[in-house]
Each structure stands twice: as structure tokens, then as C-alpha cells.
Amino acid sequence: MKMKNARKIAVFVFIFGLLLLPISVQASEVKTTVEEVSRSVWCPCGCTMLLSDCECETAYKVRTQIEQMISQGKTKEEIIFELQMIYGENILATPQKSGLELMLWVLPIAAAVGGTAIIYRLAYRKPSDVELEEEEYESEELLTAMAKYDEIFEKEYQKFRERVAKK
Amino acid sequence: MIGYVSLISAFLSTFCAIILFSVSLKKNHPGLIRFGRGALLLASVFITIAALWLFYLLVTRDFQSMYVASHTNRALPLVYTLSAFWAGQEGSLLLWAWALSLFTAVTLFVDKKNDEFAIYKSLTLAATLLFFLFTLMFAANPFQRLSFKPVDGLGLNPLLRSPGMIFHPPTLLIGYAGFTIPFAYAMAGLATGNEHWIYRSRKWALSAWIFLSVGIVLGGWWAYRVLGWGGYWAWDPVENASLMPWLVGTAFLHSVMIQEKRRGMKRWNFLLITFTFILVIYATFLTRSGILSSVHSFAESPIGIFFSTFIVLTLIASLGLFVSKYEVYRSRNIFEASLSKEVSFLFNNLLFVVLTVVILVGTTFPLISQALRGFQVTIGAEYYNEVTVPLGLVLIFLMGICPSIAWRRANIASLKRSFTWPIVASMVGLIISPLLGIRDFVGLLMVFICVFVVASHGLEFWRGIKAEGKTKGFGYVRNLWRAVQKNRRRYGGYLVHISIVIILVGITASSVYDSSRMFTLSRGETYSIEGYTLSFEGVKVSEKADRAVFTVSLLVLKDGRVIHEATPSIEYYEKMEQYITRVHIHTVGLKDLYVIPLEVWEDNATFKVKILPFVNLIWIGAFLMLASTVFAMTSSEKAVLKNQDLKGNGR
Numbered sequence: 001m002k003m004k005n006a007r008k009i010a011v012f013v014f015i016f017g018l019l020l021l022p023i024s025v026q027a028s029e030v031k032t033t034v035e036e037v038s039r040s041v042w043c044p045c046g047c048t049m050l051l052s053d054c055e056c057e058t059a060y061k062v063r064t065q066i067e068q069m070i071s072q073g074k075t076k077e078e079i080i081f082e083l084q085m086i087y088g089e090n091i092l093a094t095p096q097k098s099g100l101e102l103m104l105w106v107l108p109i110a111a112a113v114g115g116t117a118i119i120y121r122l123a124y125r126k127p128s129d130v131e132l133e134e135e136e137y138e139s140e141e142l143l144t145a146m147a148k149y150d151e152i153f154e155k156e157y158q159k160f161r162e163r164v165a166k167k
Numbered sequence: 168m169i170g171y172v173s174l175i176s177a178f179l180s181t182f183c184a185i186i187l188f189s190v191s192l193k194k195n196h197p198g199l200i201r202f203g204r205g206a207l208l209l210a211s212v213f214i215t216i217a218a219l220w221l222f223y224l225l226v227t228r229d230f231q232s233m234y235v236a237s238h239t240n241r242a243l244p245l246v247y248t249l250s251a252f253w254a255g256q257e258g259s260l261l262l263w264a265w266a267l268s269l270f271t272a273v274t275l276f277v278d279k280k281n282d283e284f285a286i287y288k289s290l291t292l293a294a295t296l297l298f299f300l301f302t303l304m305f306a307a308n309p310f311q312r313l314s315f316k317p318v319d320g321l322g323l324n325p326l327l328r329s330p331g332m333i334f335h336p337p338t339l340l341i342g343y344a345g346f347t348i349p350f351a352y353a354m355a356g357l358a359t360g361n362e363h364w365i366y367r368s369r370k371w372a373l374s375a376w377i378f379l380s381v382g383i384v385l386g387g388w389w390a391y392r393v394l395g396w397g398g399y400w401a402w403d404p405v406e407n408a409s410l411m412p413w414l415v416g417t418a419f420l421h422s423v424m425i426q427e428k429r430r431g432m433k434r435w436n437f438l439l440i441t442f443t444f445i446l447v448i449y450a451t452f453l454t455r456s457g458i459l460s461s462v463h464s465f466a467e468s469p470i471g472i473f474f475s476t477f478i479v480l481t482l483i484a485s486l487g488l489f490v491s492k493y494e495v496y497r498s499r500n501i502f503e504a505s506l507s508k509e510v511s512f513l514f515n516n517l518l519f520v521v522l523t524v525v526i527l528v529g530t531t532f533p534l535i536s537q538a539l540r541g542f543q544v545t546i547g548a549e550y551y552n553e554v555t556v557p558l559g560l561v562l563i564f565l566m567g568i569c570p571s572i573a574w575r576r577a578n579i580a581s582l583k584r585s586f587t588w589p590i591v592a593s594m595v596g597l598i599i600s601p602l603l604g605i606r607d608f609v610g611l612l613m614v615f616i617c618v619f620v621v622a623s624h625g626l627e628f629w630r631g632i633k634a635e636g637k638t639k640g641f642g643y644v645r646n647l648w649r650a651v652q653k654n655r656r657r658y659g660g661y662l663v664h665i666s667i668v669i670i671l672v673g674i675t676a677s678s679v680y681d682s683s684r685m686f687t688l689s690r691g692e693t694y695s696i697e698g699y700t701l702s703f704e705g706v707k708v709s710e711k712a713d714r715a716v717f718t719v720s721l722l723v724l725k726d727g728r729v730i731h732e733a734t735p736s737i738e739y740y741e742k743m744e745q746y747i748t749r750v751h752i753h754t755v756g757l758k759d760l761y762v763i764p765l766e767v768w769e770d771n772a773t774f775k776v777k778i779l780p781f782v783n784l785i786w787i788g789a790f791l792m793l794a795s796t797v798f799a800m801t802s803s804e805k806a807v808l809k810n811q812d813l814k815g816n817g818r
Contacts, residue, residue, distance in 0.1 A: 039549050042545065048545070053397075055396075055765045090542060094553075100539060104554075108521060111525075115521060
């Protein structure tokens, strides 16, 4: 009875929560900001910091350039492309989704999918397969263990016989 | 002279130990093994002498020593003079070798058996030690002398003059060195077919994990307080380098439970600890070689070839052994159903490994790019955040599932029993969130996951209390204490999980709901941000022995009342021609007011001010995590063995 009530409450709360979700989730900001762009590029001064975190003179200059490009109505992609033309490819902090850098985006997905496939193969097996393997494993293990103990027994027995013979 | 002679003596002793152990593998003579152990102990004595000698050179400010002259000067306070031991590559590697030699000595004292297992274990440790000694002697000698005696040294990098730097590098390096011990046990276990290596190395692995965790957290704390950009994790190559072995090591600590409980995943556990060790070596290499541009890399050096060779040799030796023992070291297939604790652990391991692969490839990509295209492209935080955050969230969600799901085979009824209330709690959390101002997708998702994990762990604690109550019938608190005492490892682990949720809340809240403003103020002017008013009072200039300090006075007002005086500063180191920003952090509860002085003039100054809500949850959570891990570690081996089913029956 208790479980049934819990289930009803859970279903109710779940549906209510789902209904509430679209109301509560705010629409994301569409307009490009200087902060957004400067998180995707390195500061060209060579300090190894993102443009958004660096406070050197070069960083100010590049941020002003970005501000101007935004006021000209350029998108994030267009601004990054332009910065790349001015400061070279080294400025990019986020890999492009093409060429050699595509590997960086594909790899996590491939690894996750490949790993899941292996887990699926391991986990989804017929009960008969499990029993068969268990038998095989046990018997093999048993034989190895018995052989090992036979060997120990033989050694001990030999020592015992030698001691008796001495006496 | 004493230092270098000690290094040579340690090298020769270690080499002798390797020869003696190798011979004793063929001729099982107890005398040979005893001599081998003695030689290894002697090596640790020599390395200790070398380390103490470097401390002596630093304290006496012997500037004819190249290392002392490069990293200290007369104006440096004693505490930072001592911490200069690990400020450079040579000292760091000596610390690594010293920690490893001491750990090796402890294993020799604790484990006094002279069997084949002990020989293989000591051989692995000796080989690793030999590599570090070889590198110290031929590529990173901390005892190199100058042909003249300078009047003063160059001084310590100003960024390293922070309390964080006194503890961060040694804890990290001790963690790195510590993972050599479980690796050595694993090699010995595989070579001899002895499964008990996982029990014998458990506390070593946990200790290394604790040191590594402390090192990583202290690194974040240092970056937050010293680097002056208001963040604690920048996905810098060196930060990534320390995170990778931590991730694989964490996967190992989870996966090893399956071997203890069900005797499964033996090969996988061997691979995990092997790769943890290799990543530890790789991390040391990245940190100290300067091969990748990073805020941590202070110079390029020739150690690269040494480390690359050692990594390749370790891979060949460990994987060669693995392949040769592949069939012998076989474990039963323990996966009986898709819904089981074993499978949830597999997913947990998969996520840890995928995260590591992502970080590894991202960190190494500049080298790949350099090799293939002739220029380095360094990957920034945005990529790592985009890829690792979703994977991390699934991992955290799984953290709520793993403890509550049954071994072998879970059924629908048991799943309902375990997860109905956590899901109800998460939904309630979702409903309440908008009322608390959390309305964005990331925030709501975090609330759902965090509440789910805490509730599922709470349910596990409740079950423990109920089980104790059935048998003893004491009060709730006493029953909880009894349940936790009986199984410290399990409940310690649960507390670690809850601590991780606390850290996660701190990270999310401080990065999603932070606010940042940049402004210039003239003397007497004010600026308001999130209920605080900042009033610029002026600049004080002071001359120190090696630097000029420009300290700003900024009054913090709330509701018209002065609550604090912020005194951030900019320091100029004349000899190094380097400006350093010293931020001021004013903590109000869990929130930080973070003041960065950008430009300071006589009558005006430019600031960047950040308000970081809940940021202190990160440090509180980290402290709880470490305390919980130590608590989990205090469970005795007997208790662990009692709770495990060595015959593999599981529950």
C-alpha cells in the first residue's frame, strides 16, 4: 500500500515538474558578447591565458576590436575568423570542427559509443552462457588449484620422509 | 659534492638491488634477497642525505649552487627559501625520488616476506627509482656548481611566493610517487598470479589518491588566490596532467571493489593501475619539461627523451607481462544481468576512461598539431567544458545509482525501492528551484542530479540505521554511528560522494551565477555592484628589499555602512622586471568579493571586481572529501576481507 502511494506521488511530482520546466527555463541570450568571443581565443601577448582572463594591454586592444566587430553586426564565427586572419591560427582556443581538429570532437563520442557497445556485449548474455562459462572457469580453476596443492603436498611428504629416514 | 656523491651512491645501491633481486628470481637464495633489500634501504638513506643536503644549501644560501642561485635570493623569507626545493625541475625530481625511496623503505619494513611476490614488487620499485636517479644524475642535477660565487641569487618566481606553493607541489609529487607502490604490487601480482595484491595495495592506492587530491585542490586554491583571474581551474596542460592520473586512479579504486567482491575484472584492474602509473610519469614530464606552454612550465629542458624512453619501456614491460599472463590471469565473467551493480561500475569506469582520453588528447594536441602541421594549437577551456561537462554530469548521476543498485541482478521491485524517493526528492527540488531564482537549464539540471545523488545516499544511510535498529533497537543517532562504524569503508565512500556533490554545487554556482564588472575610480569616487558599494580611498607605495608595492585602499560598504577595507596591490620586482597582481578576497559566508587591481595611478585606479556565490563550497567540499577518504581508510584489512566474498559468491 505504501509503495503504491509512493508511486502515485512520484508520477504526480514528475508530471508536475515536467510541466513546470518550460516555464522556468529562461530563453538563452542570442546576441554575441565580447566575453563569449574572448573565451574562445587566447590572448595574443603570449601569456598562455584566455583573452577573457588576461588584463594586459594587448588584451584590451583585442577586446576593443571585438567590440567594434560586434557593433558592425558580425557573428561570433565571423569575428573569430577575422581574428584568426589578423593574429594567426595560434589564437584559436577552441578547436574547429573540421580538418585535424575534428578528431577532438569525434573522439569522445567514438570512445563513449565503443565502450557502451563493449559493456552491452558483456552485460546482455543469455543465462545459459553465464552457467557454461562459470562451469568452464570453475573446472579450470579447480584443476590449477589441485595441481598446485598436489605439488606442495609432494614436497612436504618428501621432506617428512627424509626426516623419518634420518631418525 | 656531498649531494652528488649521495646520488651516485643511491644509484649504485639501487642498481645492485636490481641485480640481486634478478639473480634471486633464478636462485631462490634468502641471503640474496636480504642483500637486495639492504641495498634498496641503503639507496633510500643516500637519497635522504642528498635531499637534506639540498635543504642545507638553500638555508645557507650557497649561491655557488646553480639551483640555489636560480631560485632564491637573500631577500627571500626562510619559508619560501625552503619551498624553493620544489620550485625548479631538479628539486621536484629529487623530491619525487625521495618520496619514492621512503615509500619503498616502508614497504620493505611492512612486508618482510622474502617470496617471489616481494622480489617482483621490489624490482619494480627499484627500477622506477633507478630511472629517477639516472635522470637526476645526467639531465637534472640539483647539485650543479657555478664556476664563480654570485653575491645574490635571481630569486623565486613571485607567483610561487604563496602559502599554496609551500604545500601544493609536494603533496602532488608525493601523490605521484605514491601510485608507484600499487603499480609495483600489481606487477608482482600479475607475475606471480597472486590476486591478493589488491588487498595489500589498497591503503597505498588510497593514500596516493588522497595526496593527489589534496595537491589538485591546493593547486586550484593557489590559482584562485594568486593568479588573479578569479578562477580556480583553467584546463591548463599541467592542471590536466594532474587530473588524468586522478581520474584513472579513481576508476581503479571503484573497479577494484568488483575484484574484491566478485573476483572479476582482474585484467582491467591491472590495466587501470598501470595506466595510472604511466599517466603519473607523463604528468611529471609535462609539468617539468616545459614542452607545452603553461603557467606552470618555467623552462624547457632535455629530460623529455629520458621520460619518453621510460614511458615506452614501462609500457613494453607491463603490457608484455600482461600479454604473457593473459590466460593465467583470467577472471570469471561476473556480468549476469544488465541491471546490476557490476554493470553500473562498468559504466562508471567507462566514463572515467573516456574523460581521461578526452583530456589526454586535448592536452597532447598541440604536440600532434606541431608534428603534423608545424604549429601548436593549444586547446582552451571552452572545448573541455563542452565535452567534459555532459560526461561529468552523467558520471555524477551514476554516482547516485551505483551505491543503491543490487549486486549480480537487480529487479524492477528493488529499483523502485531504491530510486522512487530520490526521484521524488529531485522533482521537489526542481519545483522549488525557480522560487530560489534558479531558472536556467544548467541550474535546473544540476539541482535534479545533486538532489538525486544526496537523496539516494541519504536512503542508504537510512537503511543502515534501520538494519541496526532491527538487531539492537537503539536510538537513531546511535544506530547511525554503529552502522557507519561497522562499515567505515562503505559509508566513508558515500560521504566522499556527498562531498563531491558539494564541490559541484560550488563550481556550478560560482561559474554560472557569478558577476563581474570592470571600472575606473578616482580618489573618493564609488561604484556599486550587487548590493556592495566600493569607495576608492587612495594608493600607498612601499619599498621592500626586492620589490615596490602599490597597495590600494578600497572601502567596502553595505547599506551605507563600512564593512571591510579591501587592500589589493600590484608589486613590481625590479630585478625580474615583472609586475604581479595581488588580489584581495573578502569572504562573506559562502560568497567571495574578489577585487583585482588592473592599473594603479596616484589618484585613480582600474579594477575588476567579481562576486562569486557559493565558491567556498568548493574548499569545504574538498576538505570533507579528504576527511571522508581518511575515515574510509581506517577500516581494518580484516573488516574489508570479512565484508568481501573471496569465493566470489557476491550477495
